[in-house]
Amino acid sequence: MQQRLILVEDEPILRVTLTNDLTEEGYEVTAVADGAEALRVVEEQTFDVALLDLKLPKADGLTVLRAFKAANPLGIAIMMTAYGTIQSAVAAMKAGGADYLLKPFPTDELLILLRGFFAQRPVKIEKNAAHGGVRKFGDLIYASEKMGRVCELIATVARSDATVLIQGETGTGKELVARAIHSQSERRDFPLISVSCAAIPESLLEAELFGHEKGAFTGAIRERKGRFELAHRGSLFLDEVGDLGQAVQAKLLRVLQEKEFERIGGARTIKADVRLISATRKRLEDEVLAGRVREDLFYRLKVITIILPPLRNRTEDILPLAEHFIEKYRRPLGKEIRGLNPEACQRLLAYHWPGNVRELEAAIQQAVTLTGKDVLTQEDFSSEDGESFPGSQSEHALSLIDAVRGTERRYLEEVLRNVGGQRSRAAEILGISRKTLWKKLKLLSLE
Ligand SMILES: Nc1ncnc2c1ncn2[C@@H]1O[C@H](COP(=O)(O)OP(=O)(O)OP(=O)(O)O)[C@@H](O)[C@H]1O
Ligand SMILES: [Mg+2]
Structure with a gap:
């Protein structure tokens, strides 16, 4: 420039x-x-x-x-x-x-x-952004054309009642998109209820979603409404929908087809006027092929699919987002931080951001919290041990084995985190035996 x-x-x-x-x-x-x-x-x-x-x-x-x-x-x-x-x-x-x-x-x-x-x-961010500069849609900040198209799609689907599937890597903003759809829709004055299918054990998820009648099972001392009922006239956001078990999938399919269900242990049919928005980090097509997700459910979920591109494929968004997060985190600390110097910008732009916007947000938060300067420089974006965080070219100096191990390690860590450390579940997702997983964890010193 x-x-x-x-x-x-x-x-x-x-x-x-x-x-x-x-x-x-x-x-x-x-x-x-x-x-x-x-x-x-x-x-x-x-x-x-x-x-x-x-x-x-x-x-x-x-x-x-x-x-x-x-x-x-x-x-x-x-x-x-x-x-x-x-x-x-x-x-x-x-x-x-x-x-x-x-x-x-x-x-x-x-x-x-x-x-x-x-x-x-500090570098002037607007100058670097693609034509039209930085834009905002709901809570989404972006400058890239790719996200521009995503936001147009959000605005269009918000006007309909169609079921939406949001696909994207971790940290790309799926939850923000779900909220944007709800808040731009006619249903905005009614609740948006979120359920993370991965976080709730399968045995509890059915009751969580559909509720139960009094005495439905031991411990069900009184009747309880499920999330579908709570979301009546509003929207239900099913996060990590690729992790749903078979029983819940069947029941969900029925709600989508007939707009009705029964609470567990109940005979009464309940009508649900709910708009379903679901999200997944996985490619649901693969889950269908592997027999983990029912094909008929898959087609019901993805009436409209919104695909969120990874941050590394829309680098125009990196600096505007960085600027936004600097502002967000410097204020409560009362720090006067004016922006990023050119080398820091380059470093952020060169990194591949496997954790996408969430990782960028964390990097900025850390830099803002720790810095004593009024401009963030490249030193604010390297780890204590001087490792290449985030992003320098040093990854290209790695041997193939080390590069693959690095990727393997990050992925294993992510999967383990997502299943709350349950080894058998992780092995299942990874498609390897528990023994192989154990060996890998040892090899990568994640044991
Ligand atoms: N375009 C954006 N503008 C502003 N903030 C964003 C944007 N995209 C993501 N974020 C922020 O990044 C973080 C991660 O976003 P979000 O939780 O929506 O991602 P996700 O795709 O649901 O991730 P996961 O798959 O891990 O659940 C949040 O703090 C969110 O506010
Ligand atoms: Mg999410």
Whole structure:
């Protein structure tokens, strides 16, 4: 990204030499000769840097400086003057000047000064975002076209009552999408009830979803409404729907087809006016092929499918999200953090984010909490042991075996986390025996 610089200098030779040197250094330079012209240009265009002579014809340098800072609050203003009195320096710094050079000065001094500022300065996020800049939809922040299309789809399906399946890797925002659908729909004044199918043991899930009558089983001392009933006229969000057991799948299929069910231990048929939104990290097609998910249920669930792309496939979203999370976490801490420096941006952009937005959020939260600076730099994004977190190129320096082990380890950890550490369940999901799983855990020192 080329930095835009305005140079205001009435002395022609200095103006021309500085223009040449700065252009060579990579700046896009706009050179003007007097104060009035400078005020006009500053009003019309935006700049990253101003290099200002303090003593100018037609309008003085301080006035130009103030106009520049008003139009470019993050812009860097450097003053040049042959009249290096303390008073004019103090006035310029008070008006937002970043530094001060006494004429004559070697060009190198100026260039070093500028490089120093740019290493410190937060990058303007809007500039990096794809056309249209950063957008918001419900609680979703995005800049990518991919997410733009997802949001259009959300807006369309929200108007209907169709059953929606949201597919995406962990941390891509499936729950946010479910909430956006509900809150944009006609059902918004009624509840959105969430159930995580993976978190509730199968034996309890049926009662949880459909409720039970008094005496339905030992311990059922009174009748209890299930989540379907609680969601009446609203929406039910079934998270990790790929983990549903067979019995619940059958009952769910019936609700989707006939809009009715019975509580456990009950004979009374209950009508449910519920919009079903489900989500999964797995490819449900594979679950169907493997015989774990009923095909007829699968087609009922995925009337409309919303696929959330992984963060690494929509890098335009990374910096706007980072900025959003900086703001979110710095406020409660009362920290003044202005953004990310260019190297930190590069690091975030280069990383592959296996945990997607959730991982990015955690990285920013940690950086904001621990930093003592007002700009986050690349050092704020490396782990204590100096490992490549997040993302440097070092992964490419790994042998194939180590790279595969790294991936295997992350995946095993994730699966184990999701099943609450139950080895037999994890082995089942991974399609390996418990013994093989045990060996792998030992090998990867996850034991
Ligand atoms: N586009 C986004 N804008 C703002 N925040 C986001 C966005 N996407 C995800 N997040 C945040 O990232 C975190 C993870 O999102 P969410 O819980 O919706 O992901 P998920 O796909 O349901 O993950 P999992 O499969 O692990 O349950 C949340 O804190 C959420 O607020
Ligand atoms: Mg989720």
